[in-house]
Amino acid sequence: MSENMNENMSEGARILLVEDDRHIRQFVASALESEGYRITTATSVREANLALGHNAPDLVVLDLGLPDRDGLEFIRDYRAWSATPILVLSARVLESEKVTALDVGADDYLTKPFGVSELLARVRAQLRRRQDWNEREQPLIRFGDFEIDCIGRVVRRAGESVHLTQIEYRLLLSLATHPGRVMTHRQLLAQVWGAEAVESHQYLRVYVGHLRQKIESEPARPRHILTESGVGYRFQP
Numbered sequence: 001m002s003e004n005m006n007e008n009m010s011e012g013a014r015i016l017l018v019e020d021d022r023h024i025r026q027f028v029a030s031a032l033e034s035e036g037y038r039i040t041t042a043t044s045v046r047e048a049n050l051a052l053g054h055n056a057p058d059l060v061v062l063d064l065g066l067p068d069r070d071g072l073e074f075i076r077d078y079r080a081w082s083a084t085p086i087l088v089l090s091a092r093v094l095e096s097e098k099v100t101a102l103d104v105g106a107d108d109y110l111t112k113p114f115g116v117s118e119l120l121a122r123v124r125a126q127l128r129r130r131q132d133w134n135e136r137e138q139p140l141i142r143f144g145d146f147e148i149d150c151i152g153r154v155v156r157r158a159g160e161s162v163h164l165t166q167i168e169y170r171l172l173l174s175l176a177t178h179p180g181r182v183m184t185h186r187q188l189l190a191q192v193w194g195a196e197a198v199e200s201h202q203y204l205r206v207y208v209g210h211l212r213q214k215i216e217s218e219p220a221r222p223r224h225i226l227t228e229s230g231v232g233y234r235f236q237p
């Protein structure tokens with residue numbers, strides 16, 4: 001594919017910018033708008049989720065330090081149902097935080113302060129990758145008489161909401177977004193608790209037990225969350 005075609009295809013791409021600092025938000029938004037991108041801004045995780053429910057972006061540019069929830073949590077939740085690239089903007093300089101953001105699903109990382117040309121180069125690179133992906137966005141997941149609303153973060157059984165803790169919700173989402181596939185202990189631990197927990201198999205066993213109590217009609221003989229002995233779990237819709 002020629003350089004020109006790549007440029008044309010990403011023209012007018014929709015970018016969701018999540019940043020609570022007004023000056024940085026304006027700086028980044030005007031830099032991106034000047035390149036012809038269509039920008040939606042959000043100043044919190046709550047606003048970002050509202051924007052996602054309204055319009056699917058081609059790229060999310062995300063600050064990690066947000067007023068209501070940690071940007072890392074946003075990445076974990078969003079990545080469970082969407083492959084849309086995420087470019088993280090952060091003042092955090094610790095290597096471990098950068099690795100955590102990438103492990104939980106961010107695609108690239110810019111440390112503040114950064115220049116316009118560096119920002120635009122990273123955005124172009126992510127949008128080019130996006131063009132290769134044809135994965136469907138699916139904010140509603142259904143199995144049995146259950147429905148997971150990934151935007152509202154609500155699980156319903158036959159229309160009635162089922163109370164799940166944050167961890168149980170993330171675990172169910174990680175499983176349900178990979179129907180029929182064996183998810184390893186390490187993959188699930190990394191998706192639900194973060195990369196630092198990948199050896200903590202005991203957590204996983206305990207929480208799978210909790211989740212089965214809430215989801216399965218017969219928790220001792222699960223139909224949806226099946227054990228793959230010594231490997232992990234398989235979700236059966």
Ligand code: CA
Nearest residue numbers: 020063065066
């Ligand atoms: Ca911030």
